[in-house]
Amino acid sequence: MDNLFERPDHAMLPGKSSWYVAVMGEIHLASDKVSPDAMAQFNLTSYLLSRQEIVTRHLENALRPRRPEILFKSMQYSLESEGKRLRPILCLAGCDLGGGDPTLAIPTACALEMLHTASLIHDDLPAMDNDDLRRGKPANHKVFGEGIALLAGDALLSYALEFILINTQQVPADRLLRVMHTLINRVGISGLAGGQAVDIESEGREEIDLETVEFIHSRKTGSLIDAAMVTGATLAGADEGTIARLSRYARKVGIAFQIVDDVLDVVGTSQQLGKTPNKDERSRKATYPRLFGVEGSMRRARELIDSAKAEMEPFGHRAIPLLAMAEFVYTRSA
Amino acid sequence: MDNLFERPDHAMLPGKSSWYVAVMGEIHLASDKVSPDAMAQFNLTSYLLSRQEIVTRHLENALRPRRPEILFKSMQYSLESEGKRLRPILCLAGCDLGGGDPTLAIPTACALEMLHTASLIHDDLPAMDNDDLRRGKPANHKVFGEGIALLAGDALLSYALEFILINTQQVPADRLLRVMHTLINRVGISGLAGGQAVDIESEGREEIDLETVEFIHSRKTGSLIDAAMVTGATLAGADEGTIARLSRYARKVGIAFQIVDDVLDVVGTSQQLGKTPNKDERSRKATYPRLFGVEGSMRRARELIDSAKAEMEPFGHRAIPLLAMAEFVYTRSA
Numbered sequence: 001m002d003n004l005f006e007r008p009d010h011a012m013l014p015g016k017s018s019w020y021v022a023v024m025g026e027i028h029l030a031s032d033k034v035s036p037d038a039m040a041q042f043n044l045t046s047y048l049l050s051r052q053e054i055v056t057r058h059l060e061n062a063l064r065p066r067r068p069e070i071l072f073k074s075m076q077y078s079l080e081s082e083g084k085r086l087r088p089i090l091c092l093a094g095c096d097l098g099g100g101d102p103t104l105a106i107p108t109a110c111a112l113e114m115l116h117t118a119s120l121i122h123d124d125l126p127a128m129d130n131d132d133l134r135r136g137k138p139a140n141h142k143v144f145g146e147g148i149a150l151l152a153g154d155a156l157l158s159y160a161l162e163f164i165l166i167n168t169q170q171v172p173a174d175r176l177l178r179v180m181h182t183l184i185n186r187v188g189i190s191g192l193a194g195g196q197a198v199d200i201e202s203e204g205r206e207e208i209d210l211e212t213v214e215f216i217h218s219r220k221t222g223s224l225i226d227a228a229m230v231t232g233a234t235l236a237g238a239d240e241g242t243i244a245r246l247s248r249y250a251r252k253v254g255i256a257f258q259i260v261d262d263v264l265d266v267v268g269t270s271q272q273l274g275k276t277p278n279k280d281e282r283s284r285k286a287t288y289p290r291l292f293g294v295e296g297s298m299r300r301a302r303e304l305i306d307s308a309k310a311e312m313e314p315f316g317h318r319a320i321p322l323l324a325m326a327e328f329v330y331t332r333s334a
Numbered sequence: 335m336d337n338l339f340e341r342p343d344h345a346m347l348p349g350k351s352s353w354y355v356a357v358m359g360e361i362h363l364a365s366d367k368v369s370p371d372a373m374a375q376f377n378l379t380s381y382l383l384s385r386q387e388i389v390t391r392h393l394e395n396a397l398r399p400r401r402p403e404i405l406f407k408s409m410q411y412s413l414e415s416e417g418k419r420l421r422p423i424l425c426l427a428g429c430d431l432g433g434g435d436p437t438l439a440i441p442t443a444c445a446l447e448m449l450h451t452a453s454l455i456h457d458d459l460p461a462m463d464n465d466d467l468r469r470g471k472p473a474n475h476k477v478f479g480e481g482i483a484l485l486a487g488d489a490l491l492s493y494a495l496e497f498i499l500i501n502t503q504q505v506p507a508d509r510l511l512r513v514m515h516t517l518i519n520r521v522g523i524s525g526l527a528g529g530q531a532v533d534i535e536s537e538g539r540e541e542i543d544l545e546t547v548e549f550i551h552s553r554k555t556g557s558l559i560d561a562a563m564v565t566g567a568t569l570a571g572a573d574e575g576t577i578a579r580l581s582r583y584a585r586k587v588g589i590a591f592q593i594v595d596d597v598l599d600v601v602g603t604s605q606q607l608g609k610t611p612n613k614d615e616r617s618r619k620a621t622y623p624r625l626f627g628v629e630g631s632m633r634r635a636r637e638l639i640d641s642a643k644a645e646m647e648p649f650g651h652r653a654i655p656l657l658a659m660a661e662f663v664y665t666r667s668a
Contacts, residue, residue: 063555067549071523071531122488127480147534148460150484151527154456157491165515173507180514181499187493188385189405193485197405200481282429 038317044324047276048089055088058110062163074144074152075159081135086257087112087228093321094232105235106181107167112228115183119192119224121153128200157187169237179231186223193216195219202286213286216253221261222254228291245311249322252308256301257329262287263297264333298330305330337572372651378658382423382565389422392444396497408478409493410488411449415469420591424562427655428580434570442513442565448494450558453526455487463533491521505569513565520557530552536620547620548589555595556588566573579645583656586642591663593635596621597628600666632664639664 063076083122088109095105123133124139127144132139141149161180168176185191199216202208229250233243266289288297308326372521397410422443429439458465458473459480466473475483495514502510519525533550536542572580600623622631642660646653 031523046499066523068523068528068531068535071536075523081595122484125461125484127461127484135477148531150456150459150461154488154491154521155523155527158518158527161495161518162515162522165511165518173511176511177499177507177514180511181496183523184492184499187488187494189400189402189409189489193489193492194405197482201402201404319520330515332348 015090021126034317034320034323037265038320039324042136042320042324044168044321044328046320047324047329051089051092051299052085054106055085055109055113058106058232062114063159068147069243070144071151071155074140074148074226075156076154077143078121078134078140079114079156081117081137083117083135084112085113087116087224090225090228090250090322090325093325094229097246097315097318097322098233098236098242099236100232100238102232104168104171105232108183108231108235109228111160111164112224112231114156114163115187118156118160119187119196121149121156123196124217125149128196133235142185152247155320163180175210175234175237178234182227182230182234186227191219191223195221196221199286205286206231207287208290210291213288213291215259216286217255218251221258222251225254226250245314249308249311249326252304252311253326253329256304256308256326259288259297259301259304260332262289263294263301265289266294268333301330347621361501367655368651368654371462372654373658376474376654376658378655378662381655382657382662384417385423385426389419389426389443389447392440393447396448402523404478404482405485405489408474408482408489411477412455412468412474412486413448413490415451415471417447417451417469419447421450421558421562424559424584424656424659425566427659428563428566429570430566430574431580431649431652431656432570432572433569434566434572436566438502438505439569441498442569443562444619445498445517446558446565448490448564449521449526452487452490452494453489453521453530453558459483462530476546478657491642498631502569503602509568509571511519512568516564516568520561525553525561529555535572539620542620542624544625547622547625550620551589551592551622552585554594556585559588559591560584579648583642583645583660586638586645587660587663588636590638590642590660593622593631593638594663594666596623597631597635599623600628601632635664 059079063072063079066072091105091109091112094101095102120134121140123129123132123139132142134140140151140152144152161183164176164179164183168179171179187193189197195216195218198212199220202212202216226247229246230243233246238246262285265287288300291297292300304325309323312322312326315322345371371504393413397406397413400406425439425443425446426436429436453525454468455474457463458468459475466476468474473483474486495517498510498513498517502513521527523531529550529552532546533554536546536550560581563584564577567577567580596619599621623633625631626634639660643657645658646660
C-alpha cells in the first residue's frame with residue numbers, strides 16, 4: 001500500500017456521475033489562517049477521486065464469495081453501487097489530520113461505507129421509506145426481495161465491524177476497542193436507528209419543528225460523518241482536544257450535508273440524484289425546506305459550513321482538505 | 335456482585351412457564367467419568383433458575399430510557415419477554431469451566447440474549463417468517479409496527495456489543511476484542527443472517543436435504559450457542575484446547591436443540607411453546623421431522639447429545655452442569 005496517497009492528479013474517471021462536476025466550480029476556501037496560494041494549489045477533485053478510488057478498490061475486494069450465495073450477492077450489489085464515499089474519505093482525512101498514516105484507517109473507512117450501505121438498504125424497505133431507486137439502480141429489496149434485503153443489511157452491519165478486526169494492523173487493542181465502540185454507538189438508538197425511528201414517526205405529521213428536524217438529521221446523517229472523523233483520529237492516536245474538534249466539525253458538516261440533500265430533493269432530478277426526487281414532500285417528511293423554504297435552508301447550511309470551517313483554524317494549512325470538503329458539501333449538485 | 339453464584343437452592347419462581355418443569359423429570363447424567371453421587375447431588379433446576387434470575391435482573395436494568403421513546407420501548411418490550419436465557423447461562427458456564435469468575439461474563443451473557451432477541455424480532459417480520467406470536471405475547475411488529483420493529487432489531491444488535499464494552503471490567507483489551515469478533519462473526523453471513531437466508535430460500539421447496547437442514551440449524555441456532563461457550567471461555571482466559579472443546583460441545587448441543595425445537599413444533603401446543611405451533615409444516619420449512627419423522631429426529635438428537643457429553647470427559651466433575659444442560663436440551667418440553 002505504498003504511496004497510496006501520493007498519486008499524481010488525474011483526469012475525471014470515465015463513467016462517473018455528475019457529483020464530481022460540482023467540485024470543478026468555484027470553491028470558497030475563505031479563511032484568514034490559510035493563504036490563498038495554498039488554497040489555489042489544492043486540487044479537491046483530484047483529492048477526492050484518488051481517495052474514492054482507493055476506497056472503492058478495497059470495497060470491491062472486501063467481500064469474498066461465501067454461502068449463502070444469494071445473501072452474498074445481495075450484500076455485494078449494494079456495496080458496489082456508486083457512492084460518493086464521503087464517510088470513508090473523511091475517515092482517512094481524520095486519521096491524516098490526527099497525525100497518523102491514513103493507510104491505517106482504510107479498513108475502518110471501508111467499514112463506514114458498509115454501515116452506511118446497510119442503513120440505506122433497511123431505510124429503503126417498504127416498512128420504512130419504501131424507496132425503489134437508490135444510487136441510480138433498483139433498491140436492494142426490488143432485486144433480492146424484502147427478506148434477503150433485510151438480512152443483507154444485518155449482515156453488512158456485522159461484517160463492517162468484522163472487516164476492521166480482520167484487516168487493521170499495527171493499532172493497539174485499546175484504540176481498536178474505542179473505534180468499535182464509536183461505530184457501534186453511532187448505528188444504534190443514539191445514532192442511525194434512533195434518527196430513522198423519529199423520521200418514520202414524524203412522517204405525514206402536519207406540524208413539525210426545528211428540534212425534531214435537527215434530531216433526525218444529527219442522527220441519520222451526522223452520526224456516521226462524526227464517527228468517520230472520530231475513528232480516523234482515534235486510529236491515529238490523536239489527543240482528546242483534536243478528536244473533540246474534529247467531532248464538532250463533523251456534526252456541523254453532517255447537518256449541512258443533510259440540509260443540502262433535502263434541498264436537492266426539492267430542486268433536483270432523479271438522474272442527478274440517483275434516487276426518486278420530491279419523495280420527501282410527497283411523504284410529508286420532516287425536512288428543512290418544509291420549515292424554512294429552499295433559500296432559508298441554504299442560509300442555515302451556509303452558517304453551519306462557516307462554523308465548521310472555523311473549527312479548523314488551529315490546524316492551519318493541514319486543514320485545507322477539510323475546509324474544501326466542507327465547502328463542497330454546500331456547493332454539490334448531487 | 336458478591337456471591338451471586340453461591341445462592342441457596344430456591345423453589346420454583348412464581349409466574350414462570352412450563353420449561354422448568356421438564357428439568358424436574360428424570361435427567362440422565364450417564365458418564366463413566368462422573369460419579370453417580372455427584373450427579374445426584376447436582377440440582378439442575380436450582381442451577382438454571384439462579385442463573386436465569388441473575389441474567390434477567392441485569393437485562394431489566396440494561397436499557398435506560400432514552401429518545402426516541404418508541405424505539406426504546408420496542409427494544410425493551412422484546413428484551414423483557416420471558417425467555418429460557420439458555421445462551422447467557424451457557425456463557426456463564428463457559429467462563430466457569432474456562433477457569434474464570436463467571437461475574438466477568440455477565441455483560442457478555444446479557445449481550446448474547448440481546449443478539450438472540452434482535453434476530454427473533456427480525457425473523458418474525460412479515461418479510462421473513464411472518465409470525466404474530468413470540469414468547470407468549472404478540473410479536474414486536476404487531477405492537478410497534480414493522481418499521482420500528484426492524485429498527486429495534488438493528489438497535490439491539492448494536493447495543494448488545496456496546497453493553498459489553500461499557501460494562502465489562504478487568505478483562506484485557508485483546509481478550510475483549512476477541513469476544514467482539516466472535517459475536518460479530520456469529521450474527522452475520524457466517525451465522526444467524528446466513529442461516530435465516532437459506533431458511534427463507536428453502537421455504538416452500540418440495541425437495542429438502544440433510545445438508546441444507548444442517549446448514550440452517552448450525553447457523554440459526556448453533557452460532558450463538560457456540561458463541562456463548564467460546565466467549566465465556568475467552569473472557570476467562572482459557573487455553574485454545576479448552577475453547578475448541580467447548581465449541582464442539584456447543585455445536586452439537588445447538589443442532590440437537592433445534593431438532594427438539596422442530597419436533598416440539600410438530601407435537602407441542604401454543605401455550606407450551608409461547609409461539610404458533612405447526613408453523614413449520616404449514617410453511618413447508620426445512621426441518622428434521624420433515625426428513626426423518628419425529629422418532630428419527632429424536633434419535634439424531636440423542637446421538638448429538640451423547641457426543642456433546644463425551645466432549646466433556648476431560649473436565650470430570652466440573653462439567654456436571656454442562657452434562658445436565660445437554661441432557662435437558664433433549665428432554666425439555668417447551
